[in-house]
Amino acid sequence: MGRTPCCEKEAGLKKGPWTPEEDQKLLAFIEQHGHGCWRSLPAKAGLRRCGKSCRLRWTNYLRPDIKRGKFTLQEEQTIIQLHALLGNRWSAIATHLPKRTDNEIKNYWNTHLKKRLAKMGIDPVTHKPRADAGGAGAAASGARYRAAAHLSHTAQWESARLEAEARLAREAKLRALASPPPPPAPAASGLESPTSTLSFSESALFAGAGHDDALGAARAPAVLTLRSYGEAFGEQHNFGDDADAPGGFLAGVLLDCAVAGAEQRFAAASADASVGEQQQEEDKGYWSSILNMVNSSMSSSSSSLTSEAVTDPAMYLPAAAEF
Template identity: 70%
Template sequence: MGRSPCCEKDGLKKGPWTPEEDQKLLAYIEQHGHGCWRSLPAKAGLQRCGKSCRLRWTNYLRPDIKRGKFSLQEEQTIIQLHALLGNRWSAIATHLPKRTDNEIKNYWNTHLKKRLAKMGIDPVTHKPRSDALGAAAGGAAGAQHAKAAAHLSHTAQWESARLEAEARLAREAKLRAVAASVSAPHLRPPAAAHGLDSPTSTLSFSESAALASVLEAHGAAAAAARAAMQPMQAYEEACKQQQQQQQQWGDVDAAADAGFAGEGFTGLLLDGSLSQDLRPAARDEEADAGLQETEEEKNYWNSILNLVNSSSASALPTSVVVPAPEAYSRVPEF
């Protein structure tokens, strides 16, 4: 497969964008749309490659981008989704409205990864450090084992999520049959109706029990899917704890909070409250001041720790075939 020449052409500018360049790009896209990125620079009068223009647009100029500090909920979402999806930043970004994959990736690498490490959690495996230390003692082979274990964990969880979605389809078919005779206004529409395509956002926790019964029809797969739900349930508990803490802080938007705890993880992902920074200013300062741990801080991170532990406990039954890693290189549409 041939590589595109991209920036190899002579005369094309590289490096930071100037305000004039931004203006040109913005003006052109506002008027014509981006169309073909490769031909865009010439049309817009820019001495840049199309790739550079696309990156500048998607990561910086796009009007629907939220910049600035990540909220507490956004942090939690990133950690949870990273435990589930690994370094699939674009997939994680689909659950964080107005945040770019690049921004999430940077935030993970510069903030969250370090915090987890400081807590004794391996940011790669999302397991307590004791495992990682063992791996370190084993030298390169040990490190490789840890990496492989992390990958297996992610892929296993991914497969679980797939099974979960499969079960959801079965459940929806069942519900449709029921709906034919009984109106069911309490039932939430499928996640797809909200424009989400991730398997991780297809169920609320309250639906878990109902789903479990449907899953019985899937035999061994049922256990895997139930296991996949455990971290989500643990996450909801962590969220509820966090909600209590935020109420103590006193400046939390009540409506957003109600949606947060009441709707569970799915609600969190669907909830517009993600776009608001609910974290009290005092917490920001503490975090910025070098992680001086208050009680709230400890509780918050203990919640995360519990969550991670629960995730680690959700092992995949050996009867479930884990597909080759290549199968996960793109997020499938369910």
């Protein structure tokens, strides 16, 4: 009954940090044979490790397509936005950050971003200004609370959509394996995602931006979030009145948090002489870039993001601080 017995509990397996020799063995084996079944890999590669440990070492460290080092501002923004949408679903967030591992993103969130948001008076879990923060937080508008009330619903909506995307992708892959490949699709028709609210032209942007099609499609919701920033900004300023539009409310919360947090932080910084000028400049640049994204999408369209807006690389660059 069942599969062959697992030998994972086998005694004498090594734990702890990997040595360069072990890395070399694992790399050499995978380069030559691929990883195949992780369970049987250690024995074949001559490693006294469990398969799980090998898989982890490969996916988090040895894989050649891993980018290491400091996170860029754009990456930070993406993480914050996606965390607001998806919560602690690090693997889902990692699919939108090419070459970053879920473990790295999780670590970065826990050691940097979470603290930074908390310091700014934003609850890193709800992405709302903390009730006990006072100041700008206490002065939150009715719209902010209205937005908060919809947060859960919106996140669930987006989460369900992402799951549907994944399911459809799996099914498509299975179909592709079972039948000969279709002729190349026309450049811009008939490829709309059945679940995404993103137009093909928007999805295609990623595919044409140096990523493969699958990755481009996977990143599409990130664009959705950026567009939502624009929608929310319009909503907050009476540009639109579609209160039930998915994404808009959530983005409203984020934008509101960003502004309130920045205001509060700057006020605190002014009062507290211990906060250095450099830190203030960093914060200004950080939050103004978020606002810049909003403005970029606003200027191209008040209700939706055009392809021109997204293809403009300047949209992802830090804006000059104009506080």
